[in-house]
Amino acid sequence: MPHQKKNVQATKPRLFVKAKITGYRRSKVKQYPQWTLLKLEGVNSKEETDFYLGKKVAFIYNATKRKEGNRTKVVWGKIARPHGNSGAVRARFQRNLPPKTFGATARVMLYPSRV
Amino acid sequence: MSQRVRNPFIAKGVRRFGRSKAYSRSGKWAVKTKGPLDAAPAEETTVDKTFQGGVRKVPKQKQSRYYAAEDVSTPLYSRKKNTNPQKVRESLVPGAILILLSGKFRGKRVVLLKVLDSGLLLISGPYAVNGVPLRRVNAAYVIGTSTVLDLENVNIPDHLNDEYFKRPASANSAEFGEEADAGKNTISQERKDDQKAVDSGLLQVITPPVKAYLNARFSLSKRDYPHQMKF
Numbered sequence A: 001m002p003h004q005k006k007n008v009q010a011t012k013p014r015l016f017v018k019a020k021i022t023g024y025r026r027s028k029v030k031q032y033p034q035w036t037l038l039k040l041e042g043v044n045s046k047e048e049t050d051f052y053l054g055k056k057v058a059f060i061y062n063a064t065k066r067k068e069g070n071r072t073k074v075v076w077g078k079i080a081r082p083h084g085n086s087g088a089v090r091a092r093f094q095r096n097l098p099p100k101t102f103g104a105t106a107r108v109m110l111y112p113s114r115v
Numbered sequence B: 001m002s003q004r005v006r007n008p009f010i011a012k013g014v015r016r017f018g019r020s021k022a023y024s025r026s027g028k029w030a031v032k033t034k035g036p037l038d039a040a041p042a043e044e045t046t047v048d049k050t051f052q053g054g055v056r057k058v059p060k061q062k063q064s065r066y067y068a069a070e071d072v073s074t075p076l077y078s079r080k081k082n083t084n085p086q087k088v089r090e091s092l093v094p095g096a097i098l099i100l101l102s103g104k105f106r107g108k109r110v111v112l113l114k115v116l117d118s119g120l121l122l123i124s125g126p127y128a129v130n131g132v133p134l135r136r137v138n139a140a141y142v143i144g145t146s147t148v149l150d151l152e153n154v155n156i157p158d159h160l161n162d163e164y165f166k167r168p169a170s171a172n173s174a175e176f177g178e179e180a181d182a183g184k185n186t187i188s189q190e191r192k193d194d195q196k197a198v199d200s201g202l203l204q205v206i207t208p209p210v211k212a213y214l215n216a217r218f219s220l221s222k223r224d225y226p227h228q229m230k231f
Helices: A047-052 B019-026 B189-205 B208-215
Strands: A016-026 A031-040 A056-067 A070-083 A088-093 A105-109 B009-011 B046-050 B055-059 B096-100 B109-115 B121-124 B135-137 B142-148
Touching (some): A016 A056, A016 A088, A031 A070, A047 A088, A056 A088, B096 B121, B096 B208, B121 B189
Antiparallel strands (some): A016 A105, A031 A088, A056 A070, A056 A105, A070 A088, B096 B109, B096 B142, B109 B121, B121 B135
C-alpha cells in the first residue's frame, strides 16, 4: 500500500505567522532590552504591519527538564508598534527575551483578532 | 482624529485668538436661548404657610435633621455589574461563518448563532458537520469571514444563554479527602437535545459547498500572509 500523506494541515493547522527575532531596539551604543524587534514573514512595509499590531507573540523553546511530561516553554508577548518603514515591528514580552534568541523564530498569533 | 483646534496655542500660554475674537469664532453669539425641550411644568417646591406674623413660603419637604457623621463610602467599581453590553465587531453577525483561532477547535470553521449578553459568541459547528458543539467563544479569538448564512428560519432557543454554559462552581472546590470528580465530562442529555434541535435547523440552510467549507480547516500555508488576505 503506497504511503499515504497525512493531511497535516487538517490536524495541526498553522494559525500563526513566523517572525524572526532580529534584536533589541537600540541606537549605536545603547540598547533597550524591553523592546525586541521582529521581522515578520511577508511584511515589508509600515502599512502592512497594521494588521499585526496588538497580536500576541510567542517565543517557544525547549528546556532540559520535563515538567508534566512536557519540555516546551513559552514566553508570551505582544506586538506594540511598527519599527521603521520596512515592516519590522516592536514587541514587548512578559520577560525580556535573552540575546540568545536573536535569529530564532517567534510565532505571531492571529489573536486578538480585529477582523 | 485630526480635528481642527479652534484656538490653538502659538507659544506657551499664548493662544492664537484673544478673548473677543475667540468668542466670535466660537459661534456662541448665534445660538438663540431655547427653553427646556420637555416643557414639564415646574414642580411646586414651596408652600404657603400662615404664621402669627403673616404668610410665608415654606419648603414643601423639610430638610432632614440627620446627616451621617462619617463619610458614606461609595461601593468600589465592580466589573461584574456591567451595565453596558460589549459591542462586537461588525463582521460578527448571526449566521456568519467564523474561523476559530485558538483552543481545542483551532482552525475550524463554525457558524455564529448569536452574540450573548456577556459579549461572548454562541457558535455551533454544526456538530454533525465538523464536530464543534454548541459553545461559547470569545470574539477576540475568532476571525469573521464574509460568508453569512441566512438564519431567519433557524430557531435558536432563548435558554441558550450565559447561565446555560456557565461551568459549575463546585467542579474545582472538592473538599480535601473527598474524591474529586475524575474529570470525566458526561454530556447531559439536555445538551445533546439542544444540539440536535439547533443543528437540524442549520443543516437545512447549509448547502453542500458550504458543508465542504465548514468541514475544511483553516491553515496558513507557505506563502499565505494574513495581512494580504480578505476573509
